[in-house]
Amino acid sequence: MYETGETAPHTGIYLFVRHQYETRCQPEQEEKEVPVDEGDKFPGCPVCEEDGFWRYLRAKDKKTD
Ligand SMILES: [Zn+2]
Secondary structure, eight states, rough: EEETTSSSOOEEEEEEEEEEEEEEEOOOHHHHHHEEETTTTTOSSSSTTOOEEEEEEEEEOOOOO
16 A cells, blocks of 8 residues: 555555544545556545555546547
């Protein structure tokens, strides 16, 4: 898993797995899937922005334009 503030090794959709500290915040599944580009830092929780852990989910969706 990756932590908030770590640099992403690959571009893709990442899943917010859990917060670093106990919290009542419970993001919806949709909210937990976030695109991160290679070289960017992992963000905090998509809802409360607290630090947390991420794991790679799938390749980034192709743009249709
Ligand atoms: Zn949160």
